[in-house]
Amino acid sequence: GAGVSQSPSNKVTEKGKDVELRCDPISGHTALYWYRQSLGQGLEFLIYFQGNSAPDKSGLPSDRFSAERTGGSVSTLTIQRTQQEDSAVYLCASSLGGWDSPLHFGNGTRLTVT
Amino acid sequence: AQSVTQLDSQVPVFEEAPVELRCNYSSSVSVYLFWYVQYPNQGLQLLLKYLSGSTLVKGINGFEAEFNKSQTSFHLRKPSVHISDTAEYFCAVSLTGGGNKLTFGTGTQLKVEL
Numbered sequence: 518g519a520g521v522s523q524s525p526s527n528k529v530t531e532k533g534k535d536v537e538l539r540c541d542p543i544s545g546h547t548a549l550y551w552y553r554q555s556l557g558q559g560l561e562f563l564i565y566f567q568g569n570s571a572p573d574k575s576g577l578p579s580d581r582f583s584a585e586r587t588g589g590s591v592s593t594l595t596i597q598r599t600q601q602e603d604s605a606v607y608l609c610a611s612s613l614g615g616w617d618s619p620l621h622f623g624n625g626t627r628l629t630v631t
Numbered sequence: 632a633q634s635v636t637q638l639d640s641q642v643p644v645f646e647e648a649p650v651e652l653r654c655n656y657s658s659s660v661s662v663y664l665f666w667y668v669q670y671p672n673q674g675l676q677l678l679l680k681y682l683s684g685s686t687l688v689k690g691i692n693g694f695e696a697e698f699n700k701s702q703t704s705f706h707l708r709k710p711s712v713h714i715s716d717t718a719e720y721f722c723a724v725s726l727t728g729g730g731n732k733l734t735f736g737t738g739t740q741l742k743v744e745l
Contacts, residue, residue, distance in 0.1 A: 550732070552735075557640070557737065559721065560721065560723075560733075560735035560738075561735075562732060562734065562735075608674070616663070617663070617680070619677040620675075620733065621676075622674040622675040622676070623674055624672075624674045625674065
């Protein structure tokens with residue numbers, strides 16, 4: 518079946534512009550996660566959605582970052598007024614939501630802020 | 632808060648040689664432990680996980696890991712590596728009872744050479 522789909526795969530934007538990154542999780546997965554992968558930094562947790570519960574936003578680095586998940590499915594990560602330090606690969610993952618359910622990752626969106 | 636340390640950023644090894652990728656974690660409560668692998672130009676995928684029970688866990692592609700609570704370690708091993716094992720390997724933890732929001736290490740790049 519289809520895996521986690523992210524778009525665009527690459528995005529180049531100018532400093533100060535807003536960007537939107539999209540994630541289509543695996544159908545039926547109730548949990549959705551956003552991570553950021555920077556060179557030499559590993560994966561940094563950003564935000565976590567589980568069903569209809571309030572999202573865990575504890576990893577968002579600043580108020581320029583926000584995310585929403587519509588209808589319990591597609592999610593959009595928005596970065597306002599992008600900065601060069603926002604350049605990274607943004608990864609989305611989904612799971613069935615159980616504590617032992619593995620995360621299924623998309624291939625990521627590579628964001629470059631010039 | 633929990634944390635994960637992968638001391639080796641790169642591990643070069645010859646084909647058919649054994650390999651160990653080190654992972655240590657820090658947490659004040661019980662954790663679940665995972666290894667994920669990211670092959671070139673692919674998304675992360677689950678290699679193996681420790682939830683409870685036997686401390687020796689076997690995963691895909693001949694990899695295994697051993698949970699050592701006293702040393703707070705979860706090292707990944709393979710007795711004989713193949714060129715196709717060249718990838719980046721990430722150790723991760725989640726808190727028991729905390730959903731499965733994962734905290735990742737910075738990753739270890741395994742490079743298998745002929």
